[in-house]
Amino acid sequence: MKKNYNLVIALFVVFFVVLSSIVSAQSTTDTVFIPGSSSLIISDIINADTSVTAHRVYVLDRGAIYYIDRAFELTHSCEFTARGSAARPPVIAAGIRGDGTSEEWFFKLVEPGTSVYLNNIYILSMRPDNKTLGWSRAIHIGANNVSLKMRNVVLDAFTEAGIRIDGADFVKLDVQDCHFRNFIHSTSYFGGQPFLSNGNDHPDTTIFINNTFFACNSYLFSVRGLGPKSEFSHNSVVYSAVNPFLTRQADNLFVKNNLFYATHAWGGDPEQVIGGWFLNYPDTVSSGIMQYRKHFTNYHGYGEITGPEVYYTDLGLIFDPSQRVAEVHQNGCFWPSKLVDFYTAWNDTVTIYDSVEVILGPKQYLRRVLSFPRWINDLGYECIDSLTNPSQWDYSSHVNFDPAAVTDDPQFSDAGVVGHIDSLVAYVKRIASRKLDNPWHYELNFPPVWPIPENLAFTNSALLHAGTDGYALGDLNWFPDQKAQWIINDVKMESAEIPDGFELSNAYPNPFNPETNVKFSIPQTSNVKLIVYNLLGQEVKTLLNKEMQPGSFSASWNGLDNSGNQVSSGIYFLTLESQSFKATTKMMLMK
Numbered sequence: 186m187k188k189n190y191n192l193v194i195a196l197f198v199v200f201f202v203v204l205s206s207i208v209s210a211q212s213t214t215d216t217v218f219i220p221g222s223s224s225l226i227i228s229d230i231i232n233a234d235t236s237v238t239a240h241r242v243y244v245l246d247r248g249a250i251y252y253i254d255r256a257f258e259l260t261h262s263c264e265f266t267a268r269g270s271a272a273r274p275p276v277i278a279a280g281i282r283g284d285g286t287s288e289e290w291f292f293k294l295v296e297p298g299t300s301v302y303l304n305n306i307y308i309l310s311m312r313p314d315n316k317t318l319g320w321s322r323a324i325h326i327g328a329n330n331v332s333l334k335m336r337n338v339v340l341d342a343f344t345e346a347g348i349r350i351d352g353a354d355f356v357k358l359d360v361q362d363c364h365f366r367n368f369i370h371s372t373s374y375f376g377g378q379p380f381l382s383n384g385n386d387h388p389d390t391t392i393f394i395n396n397t398f399f400a401c402n403s404y405l406f407s408v409r410g411l412g413p414k415s416e417f418s419h420n421s422v423v424y425s426a427v428n429p430f431l432t433r434q435a436d437n438l439f440v441k442n443n444l445f446y447a448t449h450a451w452g453g454d455p456e457q458v459i460g461g462w463f464l465n466y467p468d469t470v471s472s473g474i475m476q477y478r479k480h481f482t483n484y485h486g487y488g489e490i491t492g493p494e495v496y497y498t499d500l501g502l503i504f505d506p507s508q509r510v511a512e513v514h515q516n517g518c519f520w521p522s523k524l525v526d527f528y529t530a531w532n533d534t535v536t537i538y539d540s541v542e543v544i545l546g547p548k549q550y551l552r553r554v555l556s557f558p559r560w561i562n563d564l565g566y567e568c569i570d571s572l573t574n575p576s577q578w579d580y581s582s583h584v585n586f587d588p589a590a591v592t593d594d595p596q597f598s599d600a601g602v603v604g605h606i607d608s609l610v611a612y613v614k615r616i617a618s619r620k621l622d623n624p625w626h627y628e629l630n631f632p633p634v635w636p637i638p639e640n641l642a643f644t645n646s647a648l649l650h651a652g653t654d655g656y657a658l659g660d661l662n663w664f665p666d667q668k669a670q671w672i673i674n675d676v677k678m679e680s681a682e683i684p685d686g687f688e689l690s691n692a693y694p695n696p697f698n699p700e701t702n703v704k705f706s707i708p709q710t711s712n713v714k715l716i717v718y719n720l721l722g723q724e725v726k727t728l729l730n731k732e733m734q735p736g737s738f739s740a741s742w743n744g745l746d747n748s749g750n751q752v753s754s755g756i757y758f759l760t761l762e763s764q765s766f767k768a769t770t771k772m773m774l775m776k
């Protein structure tokens with residue numbers, strides 16, 4: 186008995202020493218390797234890591250599948266990334282609990298001020314028994330001042346939302362080079378939303394650049410509160426059922442160089458278009474991909490029309506409609522002939538009537554004809570055209586809202602991609618018939634196929650250089666050579682004429698928000714550096730570091746550092762340096 190007692194004491198001492206070393210490691214170690222062999226306990230590992238004093242990096246094995254048992258409640262700043270030589274990134278998927286249930290939310294960002302970086306991972310809302318989850322959410326943001334950065338992340342088969350801001354203000358969201366696919370709910374055509382925010386949530390910055398959205402039901406860009414900058418550029422949106430945008434009240438909106446193909450495929454019938462379900466009231470002609478609203482005291486005899494939904498001042502936000510900015514350039518839209526033909530056939534034969542709440546007068550019984558969507562409806566155009574041009578914005582036009590740059594077929598080279606229109610048309614028919622019973626996934630597998638099955642490279646020569654920057658419309662990751670050139674092109678050539686000497690202009694506008702520009706000249710072939718520094722002399726952003734030919738150039742800086750994070754308000758210095766020249770100009774970022 187005494188020997189057993191001594192053994193227990195010895196084991197307890199060993200356990201205490203080990204536990205103490207683990208706790209100590211948690212508070213001092215920056216990197217935690219979670220091998221594929223620990224794939225069943227990843228939830229325990231992440232959620233037990235509560236004694237963090239430094240930015241934690243969780244490293245997962247490429248090729249492995251990690252089964253989430255309960256959501257990662259991230260109360261500390263951290264990064265998830267991959268290691269190893271396997272081609273497929275690590276997959277985080279839903280595990281099956283002992284009672285047969287599964288976790289439906291994966292990442293919870295619930296601590297104010299935390300910064301989370303997701304890099305090179307595959308997040309799959311699917312169980313190993315090939316069942317998708319009921320109302321799943323990949324990333325929940327429920328705290329103020331959270332920063333989320335995503336690079337090379339695939340989100341697949343989520344039935345509610347990929348990223349959901351829910352009761353949080355001043356969120357910094359930077360999503361680039363990511364792929365959202367199969368965001369579909371089988372019985373709700375509004376289920377399956379790559380990015381959704383609440384109407385009372387006010388972001389800090391919302392940036393989506395070079396992403397692909399393929400076969401997604403609804404909202405993929407949601408800016409419903411007041412924020413200093415919201416940008417949606419060089420994204421490919423291929424196949425979507427209903428409203429892709431929630432930008433009606435975005436006060437600083439920049440949308441350019443995107444490709445929309447069979448987007449908002451269900452334009453709506455009288456219940457939605459006239460009844461206002463799509464919030465295009467009082468435009469009774471059609472719904473639009475882009476949504477934009479403002480306040481009208483009396484709109485064409487319909488009375489008062491509400492503007493942006495929020496005018497909060499309790500958070501230090503003041504909304505002034507005269508300061509609103511909308512810059513929308515060179516966005517290509519195309520609707521395939523099979524979708525157009527379906528609309529024609531449906532409207533020629535439909536005999537269903539619905540009781541519809543019309544804007545003026547009593548309810549009416551109207552035939553359930555479909556209204557084809559437009560890029561932006563008449564109400565949206567009137568809102569855009571009525572904005573003023575504040576002098577502090579250095580734009581030749583306060584609003585440059587092109588309906589669409591090119592309407593030609595992009596001519597995708599992947600036959601499977603082109604053929605998926607049949608599944609979308611069948612889904613739109615089920616919406617119109619009110620008989621939703623199954624989703625319209627594209628190549629949904631467990632484990633997921635790698636590389637991603639769809640290829641969205643296209644061959645239409647007009648679209649290949651239709652962007653404002655001369656590059657292809659849509660996600661440049663489908664065009665690797667263009668993407669490699671685009672990466673260094675914060676700098677643009679103004680003139681190839683050889684200047685008399687080196688020169689660096691002052692930044693303009695200055696102070697600036699969200700972007701400032703400088704011009705510089707190079708009289709001879711030189712290795713040139715163009716670098717932003719802070720007041721401490723620390724490097725913030727390298728805009729240029731390469732051999733340059735003679736000429737005159739312009740460069741822009743959008744306030745992001747080398748890691749893609751938004752810097753704080755303050756004074757910064759931009760230095761131009763070559764072997765024989767150095768000059769500096771001062772800039773002030775004001776939010």
